[in-house]
Amino acid sequence: xxxxxxxxxxxxxxxxxxxxxxxxxxxxxxxxxxxxxxxxxxxxxxxxxxxxxxxxxxxxxxxxxxxxxxxxxxxxxxxxxxxxxxxxxxxxxxxxxxxxxxxxxxxxxxxxxxxxxxxxxxxxxxxxxxxxxxxxxxxxxxxxxxxxxxxxxxxxxxxxxxxxxxxxxxxxxxxxxxxxxxxxxxxxxxxxxxxxxxxxxxx
Amino acid sequence: xxxxxxxxxxxxxxxxxxxxxxxxxxxxxxxxxxxxxxxxxxxxxxxxxxxxxxxxxxxxxxxxxxxxxxxxxxxxxxxxxxxxxxxxxxxxxxxxxxxxxxxxxxxxxxxxxxxxxxxxxxxxxxxxxxxxxxxxxxxxxxxxxxxxxxxxxxx
Amino acid sequence: xxxxxxxxxxxxxxxxxxxxxxxxxxxxxxxxxxxxxxxxxxxxxxxxxxxxxxxxxxxxxxxxxxxxxxxxxxxxxxxxxxxxxxxxxxxxxxxxxxxxxxxxxxxxxxxxxxxxxxxxxxxxxxxxxxxxxxxxxxxxxxxxxxxxxxxxxxxxxxxxxxxxxxxxxxxxxxxxxxxxxxxxxxxxxxxxxxxxxxxx
Numbered sequence: 001x002x003x004x005x006x007x008x009x010x011x012x013x014x015x016x017x018x019x020x021x022x023x024x025x026x027x028x029x030x031x032x033x034x035x036x037x038x039x040x041x042x043x044x045x046x047x048x049x050x051x052x053x054x055x056x057x058x059x060x061x062x063x064x065x066x067x068x069x070x071x072x073x074x075x076x077x078x079x080x081x082x083x084x085x086x087x088x089x090x091x092x093x094x095x096x097x098x099x100x101x102x103x104x105x106x107x108x109x110x111x112x113x114x115x116x117x118x119x120x121x122x123x124x125x126x127x128x129x130x131x132x133x134x135x136x137x138x139x140x141x142x143x144x145x146x147x148x149x150x151x152x153x154x155x156x157x158x159x160x161x162x163x164x165x166x167x168x169x170x171x172x173x174x175x176x177x178x179x180x181x182x183x184x185x186x187x188x189x190x191x192x193x194x195x196x197x198x199x200x201x202x203x
Numbered sequence: 204x205x206x207x208x209x210x211x212x213x214x215x216x217x218x219x220x221x222x223x224x225x226x227x228x229x230x231x232x233x234x235x236x237x238x239x240x241x242x243x244x245x246x247x248x249x250x251x252x253x254x255x256x257x258x259x260x261x262x263x264x265x266x267x268x269x270x271x272x273x274x275x276x277x278x279x280x281x282x283x284x285x286x287x288x289x290x291x292x293x294x295x296x297x298x299x300x301x302x303x304x305x306x307x308x309x310x311x312x313x314x315x316x317x318x319x320x321x322x323x324x325x326x327x328x329x330x331x332x333x334x335x336x337x338x339x340x341x342x343x344x345x346x347x348x349x350x351x352x353x354x355x356x357x358x
Numbered sequence: 359x360x361x362x363x364x365x366x367x368x369x370x371x372x373x374x375x376x377x378x379x380x381x382x383x384x385x386x387x388x389x390x391x392x393x394x395x396x397x398x399x400x401x402x403x404x405x406x407x408x409x410x411x412x413x414x415x416x417x418x419x420x421x422x423x424x425x426x427x428x429x430x431x432x433x434x435x436x437x438x439x440x441x442x443x444x445x446x447x448x449x450x451x452x453x454x455x456x457x458x459x460x461x462x463x464x465x466x467x468x469x470x471x472x473x474x475x476x477x478x479x480x481x482x483x484x485x486x487x488x489x490x491x492x493x494x495x496x497x498x499x500x501x502x503x504x505x506x507x508x509x510x511x512x513x514x515x516x517x518x519x520x521x522x523x524x525x526x527x528x529x530x531x532x533x534x535x536x537x538x539x540x541x542x543x544x545x546x547x548x549x550x551x552x553x554x555x556x557x558x
Contacts, residue, residue: 023430033323
């Protein structure tokens with residue numbers, strides 16, 4: 001049996017094995033489950049709304065906020081600086097889109113805690129390391145940042161800093177989301193995360 | 204022996220591949236294929252269930268209490284098991300969950316933990332798994348935003 | 359190297375270094391297979407030498423099967439691998455031009471570069487022609503862009519278009535390749551040109 005015949009037999013056998021395997025062409029999580037469990041339970045994977053408010057108020061460029069809600073909800077209102085990756089398309093879009101080096105923080109949020117935490121596990125499972133979750137979502141943002149009120153006669157320095165931070169972030173939120181639709185659209189487009197364009201070669 | 208000598212080259216390639224495929228297919232240290240399909244219940248949030256609806260599902264119910272808090276609700280007819288989140292993948296617990304024939308409910312006072320564990324376990328191929336949530340609609344926005352009509356963009 | 363899961367996250371210069379090393383390997387393989395000879399390449403179309411189809415098809419099948427196995431073992435994210443964008447009109451016209459050029463010139467772009475690197479004059483002229491053609495395309499783009507961009511189908515995968523599993527498609531392709539190689543062997547005997555093949 002010559003080399004060509006042996007190679008043909010090897011390839012045919014491998015082809016039969018592949019035909020029997022449950023291949024779907026879709027993505028699957030590639031980290032080990034025990035490793036992913038540790039990351040899922042890591043306290044450092046959550047940011048509070050106050051921490052996110054500070055990033056927004058200081059326009060921290062090492063932070064990218066990712067809004068997981070449907071596009072219509074995102075265009076109605078969102079936290080300034082956010083980009084939109086709807087949750088049901090997260091698995092398709094995120095790996096080719098979420099950029100940034102190890103110093104970049106991608107903070108996921110939705111209205112509550114459900115979608116953001118689901119997306120977090122998917123992202124970490126797909127080895128996208130620098131993703132985090134804003135605890136409580138937009139509901140907590142409204143509750144703590146937008147509806148922040150100081151009551152009482154005296155305010156400590158710490159409370160003052162917190163209140164000031166919330167006020168600045170809240171004002172930015174109101175300003176951006178109060179813009180007319182045409183100007184909002186321009187602002188979003190400038191923030192748009194474009195997918196890393198794959199370039200093919202030619203022979 | 205003659206057969207092995209004659210087809211040595213073919214066997215040297217094919218047998219290791221078959222062994223690796225068998226290890227992969229029977230191993231438990233990796234997730235199932237097709238993450239999108241396994242995550243589907245979470246897109247429609249059909250995996251989220253309020254305590255009152257737990258008893259309406261058919262089958263033998265297993266409630267996994269992930270926190271240190273005592274469960275406030277009375278889940279009649281259900282088996283309750285206290286499992287700390289960081290040991291959910293221990294052989295005895297994961298085996299119990301996989302072998303259980305009825306619905307399995309993850310209960311935690313902090314939804315974030317039970318949701319994350321739901322996704323992790325679902326991606327391992329575990330079906331009929333739910334997250335118990337006090338809030339029937341946890342992803343609806345509870346606040347109304349009032350735009351400031353006096354805002355003018357900077358020129 | 360993003361699709362290769364274990365290597366994702368390396369700096370860009372490492373990616374480029376890998377590309378350079380793979381390029382060296384590709385050029386080396388082409389040259390040692392004799393693809394710097396235009397007579398060997400043109401033999402594919404006259405039937406006296408079918409090495410081209412055997413080599414390229416074997417490479418395609420090995421890459422196809424290998425990438426599916428790597429994906430199954432969680433080492434390769436196939437969704438990050440580039441899939442060519444399919445423009446129907448452009449593919450047909452470009453294919454005809456490429457086929458004509460291949461037979462007449464005796465080179466395709468990759469093998470042309472391989473022959474150029476060993477100083478073949480016909481390869482130099484071929485490369486100059488190719489660059490001229492590319493330049494002319496760019497200069498006349500406003501007139502041809504409708505044709506070039508028309509009938510866009512997106513990045514189409516055959517197995518998805520046919521609605522079959524990737525594994526089954528690979529098995530069918532391997533089987534088709536085996537039949538094709540057998541036909542190629544028959545053709546080599548029927549259209550033999552020892553006066554050319556002995557001097558390649």
